[in-house]
Amino acid sequence: MSSQPKVFLSFRGPDTRRHFSDFLYNMLTNAGIGVFRDEEGLEGGKEITPQLIQQIKQSKISIPVISKEYASSKSCLVESEQMVECLDKKDHTIIPIFYYVDPSDVRYCKGSFESAFLKHKNRGINDSQINSWKCALQRIGKLKGYPFHEKVYHAEATKQIVHEVQQILKTKDLIVMAPLVGVDSHVQEIMAKLKFDCGNGRAVKIGDTSEMVLIYGIPGVGKTVLAKYVYNKLHHLYDTCSFLEKIQQEIEDKGIVSVQNQLISDLYNYAREFKYSDDALNYMQSWFHAKKVLILLDDVKDHEQLSALVGDLDWFGLGSTIIVTSQRADVLIRIDGAESFVLRTLEQDKALQLFCRHAFEEDSPPEKFKEESIRIAAATEGLPLALESVGKSLSKTKRRREWTETVTALEVASHESVWKAFSKSYKTLKEKEQEIFLDIACFFNGKDKRIPYYMWDDRNYMPALSIRSLHARSLVEIGENKEICMRGILKMFGREIVEREREYEREPCKRQRLCNGEKVLNVLRGRKGTVYVEALGLEFTDGSAGNISFKCDQIDGLQKSSFLKLDQADIRGNFGDCDSSLRWLDWRGCPKIFYDNANLTWQNLVILDLSWSQVQEDWSGWEHLVEARKLKVLKLTGCLQLTATPKFPPSMELERLVLEGCSNLSFIHPSFGNLTKLVYLNMKGCGGLSELPDLDPMTGLKELVIDGTSITRIDFQEGSIRKLKSLSARDCKHLIEITDSIRYLESLTYLSLDGSEIHALPQSIGSPEKPKTTSVKNCGRLSVTSQGLQVYSRRRKHA
Template sequence: MNWASRLWKLALLFIALSSAVQIASRALWALIAVAVILDLAKKRRRNAESCKSPASSPASVTFPGSYKVFMSFRGLDTRKGFADCLYTSLTEKGIRVFRDNEELPVGKNIKPSLTEAIKQSKIAIPIISEDYASSKSCLMELQKMLACNANNEQMIIPIFYHVDISHVKHLKGSFGESFYKLVKKERIGRERIDAWTKALRDIGEMKGLNLAEINDGKLDVDFRDGQAVETIGDEGCVVGICGISGIGKTTVAKVVYNRLYHLFDGCAYLENVRERHAQVEGRKTLRSNLVSQLRNRGSQEFSTSDKAMHFVKNRFSNMKVLIFLDDVHDSEQLTQIQVTLQIMAIISATSRLPLALEAVGSCLLFRSKEVWVDTLKKFEGAPHKRVEEVLKMCYEDLDENHKEIFLDIACFFIGQDKRIAIYMWEDSGFFPQEGIKALLVRSLVKVGENNELWMHEQLRNFGWDIVRKENPREPCKRSRLWNHKEALATLKERKGTEKVQALGLMFDRGTDACFTCEAFYPLQNLRFLKLDCAYIERNLQNLLSNLRWLDWKICPEKTLELPYFNVENLIILDLSWSRVNLRWRGWELIGENAKKLKVLNLTGCLELLEPPAFPAPIKLERLILESCSKLSLISPSISNLCSLVSLNMKFCDVGELPDLGFTKALKELVIDGTFIDTIHFREGTKEQLETLSACKCQRLKQIYEIDHLRSLSNLALDGAAIKTLPVSIGALGKLQRLSLRNCQELTEIPRSIGNLKELQFMDLSNTGVDELPNSVKHLDNLKVLKMEFTCIGKFPEAIQNLPKLEEIDFFRCWNLEIQMDCDLVGLSSLRVLKLSYTHISHLPESICCLSNLQMLELRNCKELQVLPEFRSSVIIQR
């Protein structure tokens, strides 16, 4: 058996074990990664060899001491974790691996050495983590790897480590922030920016390994026995635990079984039911074991199944019994069955695919028994198309407008900010608020923490198939053209029709992609147009009158001289990374004719020194100036934007807040990474502000009275240089999230913090705060408290009775002590307690009384000698 096969089996075994015992996720992923790397390398080598004729194959040349694998990674993100595990796993298999600072002679110039190592290596493995793009050397390495790959000198197997691939390709989210911050800090030239942007886009397109976050292994199985039995009632019922293999279904069911078995007159536990049921002798064994366990006696043999059933009915009809069937294929109702299901009719019909299970479960939620039966019959009628039938059923259940939203997301808007897309859908009469809710309920789409739209790959493909079936042979007669080749052919050959509602093209920078206005004549119903890097000859003033969204990133400079396009119904205009400046004639056109414009995105417009002058009639609601690194002034005309809801100036060179006195509708102000040193709003202004984000403002030292920000619900000041918080912070009655992470100059929290009755999340990690004020005991709605890397000395008495506190994080709080008489009983909702890398020597006995505790992290607590006896359902990491 080859290494890849062995490692796959070992990795799968590892996954199965990790559901029952705690195993470090980084080691698990490293093991899986090695298996994938070896497997992919073998397949690609086989494909390469099959493409060469024996006569033309060059002789193999090896250099002494050359590397087989080059690893590129961001040290701060992964060096001590995943990268180290992967390096060890590869070297243990006899594979020579180069990594930064490994086997380099002292004093040698690192740059040539790195270049030579990349050239020599047969396989390059870039580990793309969230902060990868903040490293200049990482980006240079990646560029070199791709160059070697283009010359067929090297194989690249990217690993996407806890990062969204769409964020890598399109420089979004925190990944994009890291990149833009690097560009700004190092004053990177345009040519290099273009090269790195292309490299990141190319690597995002490559097939590799996507390592999503592993579930922490939390098993929410602790409940009150009496409540469980009361829920069961006197009638027989089926309790199902469903999911893919190896995620801990059996472990969960066993815990519940052990908690309940003493409440029944008889109980039985039958393993591997599906495997045994497939064998004649196995069925007899199952029947015999069932009866003998329920009777608590020796083996009982039955010649036929009828006799066995007759015996069960007569013997146990008046008994309450608990029967655990593990891995059942066909379900039968007994008095009480606990099933770890790979079974049950609907689940079997969906082929146990997690996506299908989730989708059909969401669709059937709260539906009648008759609907369930009809659904099952529908699936059974098409056994080879079960997954497709599940998704089709959920899709057909949607309103027509909501179907349009689903298809838009599948074709164009995965990774897009939901709040922006909603503007187009609202103007198109699709009722997006209701539509998004309908899609969420049916699990057809998800929305991330930063409001980004997300869809499972299979759902996306399903959406594509729906559009393709509109006209299988003629793409120009479909509603959406997202495929670059098909969209390009439609425009080049002037085959567009009125059926096309959305069209997307995305060229590489420097591509000479030119279109004449005649190509757009037939597209009279186009509402979304993406034309990245494209150039249009002549103007489109009388065309595209229905266009709602123009996405024209990296708009060529010569196109900017021809700004006359129809903007009458334009809702969203995205000119990110274009060379627009204040002299651009398009501003006048927008000011005069774009009366409906709601969103203007000017991200990365490096020649913009200040925002354009906006006339009063414009009803702009979202202005995005992110990473306009030369923008240092905000013109007074911004006060004309009376409808402005969100202003994003992240990573601009702004040194002071603009006068926003007239923007009374403003709800979100983002000034991350700017040079602002004080925050002060005139009293009576910004009363509608809900989010204020000033993260990574390293010059921010002073925040004046903010008590008039009555609507503020989210305040983020991570990495600011503030030493104190204003006492008036206690007046922010609607504040729900307070993040002060990495505010290292901050040494104390004002007592008025106890007045924040709605506060749910507070992060004081890596600050100078070493104790909490007693008033914290009044934060009855607090759910999460983070104080990693602080000098807190003892477990705060003030938090010991907070009824809704679910997570406490004291990771690497070296000075932390917990008194033996510390009473934690009041933390009735606590699920997660993180005490790793602390010097605690004992835990109070009261910790065992926390009925909702699921996870206790005690890694590297070297002075902790004895643990209290916890419930079996509590996962302890040591």
């Protein structure tokens, strides 16, 4: 029982104490409701104690169990009088139970009630007191209550009473400690997914369907707080409810059957203990199909775990609702009709407001700490967990130095609360998923995911499965152009893992990854490269690119390095044995002097990026292409001195060739036909090209980009590039013709001719089979009468 009972139970002991009143008392207390009852009862001339009166005053609800002899008890009448007095103050509720009596007899004080008052009069009780008792009892008799008689199923009626008490007391409201900011729009969207209308401020169910919704997002984003808020708005509409918190911890400690037992006990309002999980599942499936339930499952690991807890929606009564929180987006993968809601971090203004509520108990910062507060909101990227932790810690001090030091610390490292939350999530990743997560945090954030896939494939990291898992956990997002995106706060966390790696915080050369520009330079210049370093990224953001130089033998010793990014550094000499395991060389803007002196072995290279460099047709490095049997990606973006492509040996298995921005490129070497494995060709901005190269050998080509070239005509041979899905020819100012050979492109789904000079379109483009999306924006010369023109410049919806 709680320390302060909220329900006062009034009854005449001899009538109901050992039967109904005990049963009702136990049902209320088992539901977690504090109940006070007069254990002794007052008969004869005994006076009711002040403590008893005080209990009624302090209670929110009174439940008088009015039996035939109720009015014969002086204490019951005094209690009734006090109940009505509290009722008139509008802070008290009376729920009368008419126990085998007619409510009209109570309203009009007839039958046994009239006899009881005559007896009190005969015992010397004055008329004024009797009239006061009568008035109180009559008032209670007029209230809506619960009649109990032979035709009423007592157990079911008692459950209804307990449910009403819970609604009035809101005993099922979950505690939400954190101040709420920006949740209203989220709540509205979740309510809509659960088929509730909240137009008048109250939740009203639309139909009697059962619904399930998943709230997912990164750790610390406020999933549980939001779910509790929705739960509190809905629980009074259900027969029974359950909130299971910190499920993972409970499963780790006691196993899943412990969580199942708790769920069943909550829904049944009675403790149940099953030894085996299957027994618990069978019980749920058999006993709750008629109950309209509300269940909140907090921190579900995956869909297998969800199935082990609630099975299918049809196990529960119509109108049931299940709310699930998880870090994973794929928890509902096997549940038809379930909805998902991704909870993201707060926008800057809302983040500042939430921080201020924790730090100042205000919605905006005082002028003295305004700048620091804004910087904290930005540094934490609107993550509620961080805003709460930092806000609470700073609320205890007004010393400016502590504030400035906190801001500085947050801008270079995660807050400890964030580190703990993210670390817990990170440890649940598989080893290969962890490796890819760290690679992205250190090197590939914002990059086209298809490029690092080749390196990860070569290292057997299972990138498709790993990226899907990271995406499902909201640790990465995939952009419209297939770029991998990681939030800054996650990127910072990933780099911190690397910084703390293997306890080598003070020995950067012993870490697996080096991505801090200054520390990388220290390693290279100090000849500290060791077998520990597997990936090294030299990147400049301070304008020093191109001014960094050192000899190649200074990076000798990086035998295990599979990724090397040198970012315009001027490296002289040869690489020695550091390239024995090199899979990806990213040397954008490499100086020409390197080409004649380097002794780089290309036999294990998978990706070579020489973008914005000075490579030319006669560059001596092209001779090594014959060694590059594993090379899959060659990027030459922005190589302005390149006028002709190199000679491609027959042994090459290149899949992606990027020549974008090579504005002086005018000649495609005939050996281009050796690239039979090519799937992606990008010649965007190659203004010197006036005709397409021979693409017939590229039987696997899927994407062709020729935007901004000087090509005049697009024509294909029958049977060529049947797998091509996307053809982009935007802003081709000299393109005047696209022939009907486009019909040979059997797999084409996207065609863009925006800004071209074409006069007409081939008839085959207008057929239902070709292509699903065709865009001809800003094609000023295109005839309006061109056949099929009505379908252009919009997406056609057909099978």
